[in-house]
Amino acid sequence: MSKIKLPVTRYYGSKRKLVERIWNEIENLGLEFNSVLDVFGGTAIFSYYSKVKGKTVIYNDIFTFNTLIGRKLIEHTSNELTYDHAVDLLQPVADRIYLNTIQENFEGIYFTNEENAQIDIFIQNANALENENQRLSAYYLLFQSCIIKRPYNLFHRNNLSMRLNYSGGNFGNKKTWERPFEELFSRFIKELDEFTFENGQPNRAVNSSALNCNEIADLIYIDPPYFNSKGHHTTYHSKYHFLEGLANYGEIANHINPDKNNREIVINKSEEFERPARFLQELEQLILNHVNSIIVISYRNNGVPSIQEISDLLIVCKPGCQIHTIDLGMYGYALNKTNKLNNEFLIIGTNDPLVA
Structure with missing residues (x-):
């Protein structure tokens, strides 16, 4: 299959260079899902990839400007301008x-x-x-x-x-x-x-905070703000x-x-998901809001909280829980001089035990 072309986003923390590998990790587990809710939608890269894959996509973001971008790329099927x-x-x-x-x-x-x-x-x-x-x-x-x-x-x-x-x-x-x-x-x-483009599904973009998003889907993708261990954080x-x-x-x-x-x-x-001290509490509430769905959390090591803390939280609600490493390798963040020390992790939880 030819490589999927993606919009060139310039959003901080965009998963554009990682989304194919993230999707492959999900597919390799043999998980069955027809619909996706992208809770922290950003500029819609994961949503867009899901749309290309033929899924029913619900894009969500707290910001109006991002939601307008999401509506264009996810809901609409053509450009008339x-x-x-x-x-x-x-x-x-x-x-x-x-x-x-x-x-x-x-x-x-x-x-x-x-x-x-x-x-x-x-x-x-x-x-x-x-x-x-x-x-x-x-x-x-x-x-x-x-x-x-x-x-x-x-x-x-x-x-x-x-x-x-x-x-x-x-x-x-x-x-x-x-x-x-x-x-x-x-x-x-x-x-x-x-x-x-048209993928034949009733895709939507909604404008809500993560904790107030009441949409339902088979798979919930959670890519929250990242807090580095040095304590520097700009919202x-x-x-x-x-x-x-x-x-x-x-x-x-x-x-x-x-x-x-x-x-x-x-x-x-x-301040939702923008304060390290409240992150795990808010993440737990978000998971409980979607307890019947497959949960996929994307986060980096060397962050606060740790990957293990996030995994420990998820496994309480999801007996099937695995951690998958996505080696950044040649991929890095432009403002980070220590990319070789960092990896992206997927913490995936289901209601049934996952096969390793």
Whole structure:
């Protein structure tokens, strides 16, 4: 079978380079399942792979911007937004009154003044699109373009100066950072044309916290936030608050934290699964919410809690529990200098004993 092509996500902790090996581990156990719930959906890589495999997919994520991406890739089967139409969305429409929220509140923080103006116009034009297929495609273009134009693809620092003053070295992609939105749109339109497809199943994307997600599926995939053993942790909300703001554009002005140098937008800020001290307690509740399903937890060693602690928790509810190592090998995380010391682990639990 030819290798499955996947969207090029730039999301922190994305399993894009590991998802095939994760899926193979699940298949090698001979587990039978027709539906998948991806509880921490992110940019939908595991959900997308499950869709390619013909499963009924329920994508879930706490963030609105991720859910919009999930709806495009998982629910929708085509892309109806053309490149020319996307570029037109960067231009103001006659007689339409526009807010200047990004220009007024984020000058010199993430993007140039010109780019801020384009973002203001584009998101309001996208919100006005009546065709849902086109509207979701427009969101996809904007979110992916904003991510790729950011150093580290993140928004937890106000480091526009790093991008503008970058002069080379071991890190960075100055050419990509400076590519205009029009050029990036061409790239992402091609992605949508290639990666939106029909798999014959009633796939859905929902927007809920993990603990409040009441969806039911044969297999629950849990890829929670990772806490390294050194105690350094930046929440996913902090990493992507700007995009969550764009997905709730009309609410941005009233939800900016003026005490933060990066003017964090606190919309949908949550501490669920973002505090190491509560992680195991919350994970136990999540497992109990889906006690009748196959549970697949993806986590890394050298983290808090340990793989053994997670396994010990799962086996209380699932008599069939196995730990599988996915050697990172040549795969690594861009911001981690010690990848060779880390491995990805799958902790898989079923209601019946698993055959080793």
